[in-house]
Amino acid sequence: MHLRSVFACAILAALVSACLASGASMPAGGAVRLFATPVANSPIHTTVLFTGAIGDHGQALTINKDGAADANGDYVKVTLKEGGFEINSTTLNAKANNARPASNNTTCSAALSVTGPVSLFDGTGLYTGIGGTLSITETFAFLGPRYTSGAKQGQCNESNSAQPVAEYSSITGTGTVKFSR
Secondary structure (H helix, E strand, C coil): CCHHHHHHHHHHHHCCCCCCCCCCCCCCCEEEEEEEEECCCCCCEEEEEEEECCCEEEEEEEECCCCCECCCCCEEEEEECCEEEEEECHHHHHHHHHCCCEEECCCCEEEEEEEEEEEEEEEEECCCCEEEEEEEEEEEEEECCECCCCCCCCCECCCCCCCCCEEEEEEEEEEEEEECC
């Protein structure tokens, strides 16, 4: 699995850090927490949940600066039940792209965790006028396959086409949001 795609999912989820409960009144701003789960086999879609000063849930989509879906994009479009906003994850993505996983060739396993800031902007609905910064942590771990025959039998298959035997990913974040109306 391409590491940038995994982190793009993670960044998407992390960028969805401000949200609001359905039917709630206009948010006042304050501390929020983000929990995101990348959608399996989709490097650009993420399910997100926000708690704290705003509580809401929905989806996040990794996009480029022009708003087009892009697995390698540095922005995220968050669509929640009560509105939406965008996230600039350029700094977090740069950290993720330069990170090296802790790997073990004996067990064919690896893990990586990256933390960085993202900023929220361009809100709609109840999120109109949103701003703020979240500290997002993306975590990814996997167990890779082994070659079952040939000259490399028993060795870790680290090819780009190798599918993980098992994998885990999460995106969490904390920060403060504000609304200027």
